[in-house]
Amino acid sequence: xxxxxxxxxxxxxxxxxxxxxxxxxxxxxxxxxxxxxxxxxxxxxxxxxxxxxxxxxxxxxxxxxxxxxxxxxxxxxxxxxxxxxxxxxxxxxxxxxxxxxxxxxxxxxxxxxxxxxxxxxxxxxxxxxxxxxxxxxxxxxxxxxxxxxxxxxxxxxxxxxxxxxxxxxxxxxxxxxxxxxxxxxxxxxxxxxxxxxxxxxxxxxxxxxxxxxxxxxxxxxxxxxxxxxxxxx
Numbered sequence: 001x002x003x004x005x006x007x008x009x010x011x012x013x014x015x016x017x018x019x020x021x022x023x024x025x026x027x028x029x030x031x032x033x034x035x036x037x038x039x040x041x042x043x044x045x046x047x048x049x050x051x052x053x054x055x056x057x058x059x060x061x062x063x064x065x066x067x068x069x070x071x072x073x074x075x076x077x078x079x080x081x082x083x084x085x086x087x088x089x090x091x092x093x094x095x096x097x098x099x100x101x102x103x104x105x106x107x108x109x110x111x112x113x114x115x116x117x118x119x120x121x122x123x124x125x126x127x128x129x130x131x132x133x134x135x136x137x138x139x140x141x142x143x144x145x146x147x148x149x150x151x152x153x154x155x156x157x158x159x160x161x162x163x164x165x166x167x168x169x170x171x172x173x174x175x176x177x178x179x180x181x182x183x184x185x186x187x188x189x190x191x192x193x194x195x196x197x198x199x200x201x202x203x204x205x206x207x208x209x210x211x212x213x214x215x216x217x218x219x220x221x222x223x224x225x226x227x228x229x230x231x232x233x
Contacts, residue, residue, distance in 0.1 A: 021055045023078065023094040026111045026173040028191055031093035033085055037077035039063050044087045049109055050101040053080045053089065065092050065169075070199030073169040092169040097145075108191050110177045113166070115144025156213070156232040163225050171217055171225045172204075179229055181209045 025031040030046030037059040047053065057079040064072040073092035080089060099111030123138040137152040147162040161178055163171050181192040194206035194215045206215040214230045 023053050023055060023091070023096060024098055024111075025049050025051045025053065025093060026095045026099060026170060027093040028108075028110060028173065028176055028193070031089045033080070033087040033089055034077075035087055037061060037079070037088040039065075039090065041088070045085060047085075047089065049111055050099060052098075053078070053094070054082070055079065056081050058091075059088065061090075063090070065090060067172070068196040068198075071172075071196050071204055073172060075169065093173075095170050097166075097170070104180050104191075105182050106189055108180075108182065108189060110180060110191070111173070112177060113145050113163070113170075113174060114148075115146075118142045118144065156230060158231070159229045161227045162220075163227075166225060168217070168225065171227060174227060175206065175215065175217070178227060179209075179212060179231075 025047050026049065028049050030048055031053075033044045033047055035042040035044055038061075055078045059077040059079060061075075061077050064074045066072050073090075075091035075094075077088040078091050078094065080087065097113060099113055100115075101109050102112050104110055119142045121140050123140070125136050125138075126133050127136050128134070134154055139150040141148045141150075145164055145166075147164075149158075149160045149162075151158045151160075159178065161174070163174075166174075175194050176191050183190045183192055192209060194209060197205045197207055199205070202219045204217040206217075208214050208230075211231050211233050212229055213232050214228075216228045218226050218228055220226060
């Protein structure tokens with residue numbers, strides 16, 4: 001896949017693509033609409049998460065969204081024009097996959113990529129740590145588009161979400177979806193995005209929030225991406 005799915009990748013048949021020019025906003029803060037195909041251009045507005053847009057034209061660019069050293073979101077500029085607005089959106093805020101929108105707090109919406117449950121299993125085993133036996137409980141839930149593994153380590157627990165057909169920018173925008181943290185202020189309620197720390201080998205490491213000790217996007221040996229969250233109350 002190129003940027004937001006402008007070109008179809010082999011084996012990508014399970015994605016729910018309505019047509020080749022349709023895209024959906026997956027940035028929870030909204031997709032920035034620029035006056036010109038440049039990140040330095042005037043910002044017109046933000047297009048709400050989940051909104052469907054139709055591409056009038058695709059403009060290639062070398063500009064990327066800079067999250068931090070070692071993490072940039074590549075893409076193209078998508079020209080959109082309708083009766084409400086006209087401008088350009090960087091495709092790293094978009095996907096060809098139709099997410100399911102969920103309301104988590106008042107007017108805060110998140111885009112969920114999971115799909116329907118296909119299968120669930122539970123595995124129990126004994127492992128030794130510091131020569132002491134511990135029971136490990138692992139719940140695996142297979143959805144249409146991701147595999148969720150919940151592992152209970154007694155004092156801590158880990159959730160991993162393996163994405164079957166997603167690119168880096170799509171998985172990045174899923175970071176606040178699985179364990180959303182809300183900042184409640186007098187100016188409104190806002191969902192928090194984990195802060196990027198560094199890239200180390202095959203891991204993009206983020207700062208934990210609350211009881212979440214660590215957050216990472218990991219590329220496995222098959223080239224698939226997963227989100228890993230370790231929580232210790």
